[in-house]
Amino acid sequence: MLVEQGFQQVPFQEGNPYTQDPALPSLLRRLIPPRDFPGASYAANQRLFNEEIEPELERFGAEVITTIRAQSRGNRISPPKLVQYDNWGRRIDELQTSEGWRSLKATAQREGIPGIFYERKYREHSRLFGFAKAFIMVGDSHEVFCPLSMTDGAARVVELLGTEGMKKDVLPRLISRNSSSAFVAGQWMTERPGGSDVSQTETKAQSLGDSDSLGSKYSLDGFKWFSSATDGDIALALARIGPADSGSRGLSLFLIPLREALNNRFGSSTSSTNGVRVHRLKNKIGTHALPTAELSLEQTTAYLVGPLNEGVNNIVPVLNITRIWSAISSVGGLRKCLAIATAYANVRRIDGGKRLLRDVPLHVAQLASINLVYRALTHLVFGAVTLLGRVECGVASVEEQNRLRMFTPIVKGFAAEKAVAAMEEAMAALGGQGYMEETDIGRLIRDGIWEGTTTVLSLDLLRSTTNPARLKEFVSWSYSIILMCPPGLLKAVQAAIQSLQGRLDTLLAAFLHPVPPLIARPSLMFIGYIASAIYLLEHAIWSHSRGEEGYEIDAEVFRRWVNDGSFVAAEQDLDRIRSEVKFADASNSAIVFGKRDHAKL
Numbered sequence: 001m002l003v004e005q006g007f008q009q010v011p012f013q014e015g016n017p018y019t020q021d022p023a024l025p026s027l028l029r030r031l032i033p034p035r036d037f038p039g040a041s042y043a044a045n046q047r048l049f050n051e052e053i054e055p056e057l058e059r060f061g062a063e064v065i066t067t068i069r070a071q072s073r074g075n076r077i078s079p080p081k082l083v084q085y086d087n088w089g090r091r092i093d094e095l096q097t098s099e100g101w102r103s104l105k106a107t108a109q110r111e112g113i114p115g116i117f118y119e120r121k122y123r124e125h126s127r128l129f130g131f132a133k134a135f136i137m138v139g140d141s142h143e144v145f146c147p148l149s150m151t152d153g154a155a156r157v158v159e160l161l162g163t164e165g166m167k168k169d170v171l172p173r174l175i176s177r178n179s180s181s182a183f184v185a186g187q188w189m190t191e192r193p194g195g196s197d198v199s200q201t202e203t204k205a206q207s208l209g210d211s212d213s214l215g216s217k218y219s220l221d222g223f224k225w226f227s228s229a230t231d232g233d234i235a236l237a238l239a240r241i242g243p244a245d246s247g248s249r250g251l252s253l254f255l256i257p258l259r260e261a262l263n264n265r266f267g268s269s270t271s272s273t274n275g276v277r278v279h280r281l282k283n284k285i286g287t288h289a290l291p292t293a294e295l296s297l298e299q300t301t302a303y304l305v306g307p308l309n310e311g312v313n314n315i316v317p318v319l320n321i322t323r324i325w326s327a328i329s330s331v332g333g334l335r336k337c338l339a340i341a342t343a344y345a346n347v348r349r350i351d352g353g354k355r356l357l358r359d360v361p362l363h364v365a366q367l368a369s370i371n372l373v374y375r376a377l378t379h380l381v382f383g384a385v386t387l388l389g390r391v392e393c394g395v396a397s398v399e400e401q402n403r404l405r406m407f408t409p410i411v412k413g414f415a416a417e418k419a420v421a422a423m424e425e426a427m428a429a430l431g432g433q434g435y436m437e438e439t440d441i442g443r444l445i446r447d448g449i450w451e452g453t454t455t456v457l458s459l460d461l462l463r464s465t466t467n468p469a470r471l472k473e474f475v476s477w478s479y480s481i482i483l484m485c486p487p488g489l490l491k492a493v494q495a496a497i498q499s500l501q502g503r504l505d506t507l508l509a510a511f512l513h514p515v516p517p518l519i520a521r522p523s524l525m526f527i528g529y530i531a532s533a534i535y536l537l538e539h540a541i542w543s544h545s546r547g548e549e550g551y552e553i554d555a556e557v558f559r560r561w562v563n564d565g566s567f568v569a570a571e572q573d574l575d576r577i578r579s580e581v582k583f584a585d586a587s588n589s590a591i592v593f594g595k596r597d598h599a600k601l
Contacts, residue, residue, distance in 0.1 A: 109179040
């Protein structure tokens with residue numbers, strides 16, 4: 001039989017990733033209220049959303065599944081290559097990236113990522129608008145938003161702490177929509193001794209006693225173990241001026257031009273002209289198109305950013321922004337996987353061609369469980385995005401600032417863990433076809449794993465709640481949403497609300513001092529569940545009060561999320577850790593390493 005003969009499976013067709021999304025359009029209508037822009041009438045403000053923001057997202061959604069997807073297909077996108085020496089034996093460190101990678105990055109810049117965030121046309125809602133665009137593209141982006149997220153973070157640091165020269169010459173190019181002249185920034189913190197522990201940073205900085213338009217000049221010498229924007233134009237890096245035993249207190253933040261002629265746009269991608277040598281590209285399980293490298297800095301010229309010996313505090317905006325970007329990447333990847341699985345159910349027939357998968361209750365139940373996770377994560381992540389926009393525009397309350405501090409480690413860790421598991425369910429929903437690379441689900445799973453460093457993030461969560469008042473503020477905020485529930489909705493969700501209230505009590509009990517370190521990871525997951533449930537409830541209240549189409553579904557999503565077995569298990573896990581804390585350390589070590597003299601380990 002010829003391949004053209006016999007049964008021919010109808011290919012699935014994904015719809016517009018914005019208009020067909022089950023959560024995003026309604027969520028944005030709530031989070032970007034039409035009457036919230038001063039200086040104009042209600043009607044004018046309503047037109048602002050209805051005639052500017054939403055049509056732009058619809059247009060861009062169409063671009064994603066046509067032009068943008070074509071840029072990442074076939075051999076247009078491939079892993080980068082490093083050519084260290086030319087044919088005469090000279091060290092050149094030429095980094096060659098694929099046409100698709102460069103094209104996707106340029107497209108994102110032209111679309112205003114990260115420019116939208118700093119143009120602030122929509123004030124604090126600019127973050128929501130810009131991240132919504134990134135969200136619907138990220139599944140087809142091949143992680144170009146990794147370097148662009150660091151560019152976003154670098155722009156914020158320069159905006160807050162940069163010299164006048166940096167604000168004049170560097171910031172406009174970091175946020176430019178002109179892809180031919182826009183800068184891309186890296187963030188170089190990780191080194192071999194400490195990994196995420198920057199207190200062991202070996203890179204040293206020495207003042208050159210000179211300055212130019214960008215500021216005070218230093219010479220850096222050291223080795224950076226992970227750089228994920230190796231093809232960028234500048235980087236922010238930590239380096240030590242004081243002695244090694246000064247730990248993180250001796251670190252300062254520096255801006256490094258990857259090439260000496262910073263104000264030129266380079267046709268060559270060589271990065272050795274400012275003493276930056278690329279030793280090798282990392283061989284990663286995912287993010288294959290993204291050039292991640294090991295670099296040495298050899299008398300590299302750099303410029304001080306912010307006060308001396310405050311490098312860790314000065315780079316915090318980069319960490320916070322990139323964590324939210326990581327969550328956008330994880331959940332945006334799940335968005336595409338869910339869209340694929342849903343579209344496949346509309347065309348795949350079973351039972352001798354008598355039924356579509358969409359008509360099989362067991363299969364639809366599997367898709368509904370994926371959809372539930374997706375909705376919860378989308379509401380959680382865009383809740384954090386809302387807080388970020390308010391903080392950056394100076395309209396956030398102290399409580400909102402504290403909540404953002406709590407949420408930045410939570411959204412990255414929780415979103416990565418939950419999204420990747422749901423992506424695997426979406427893969428299974430396609431049967432054998434889900435396992436094929438052509439569907440893109442395998443790549444999205446590998447790229448989603450990249451975003452998870454849950455243990456480090458959970459320890460940061462504990463640091464953010466050192467002051468007991470911050471956790472109480474979170475609980476108070478949660479109750480303020482619960483108390484808004486109208487009687488008509490309360491009838492449908494009362495049991496779920498009562499369960500949620502009990503879990504808030506469990507959370508407060510778990511953080512009674514002294515707080516055992518082992519609760520860090522289970523508490524991150526538990527708070528992630530609680531916060532996403534509160535956001536789902538807030539949306540259900542809005543939807544019910546306005547009589548939105550499908551408000552019953554919003555209430556049902558909240559109810560199911562609270563009753564989800566994984567949420568229940570997260571509470572049980574937290575209770576178990578609290579009860580076993582006295583002997584858990586020793587038994588854990590015995591299970592992993594056997595019965596040894598643990599003092600010698």
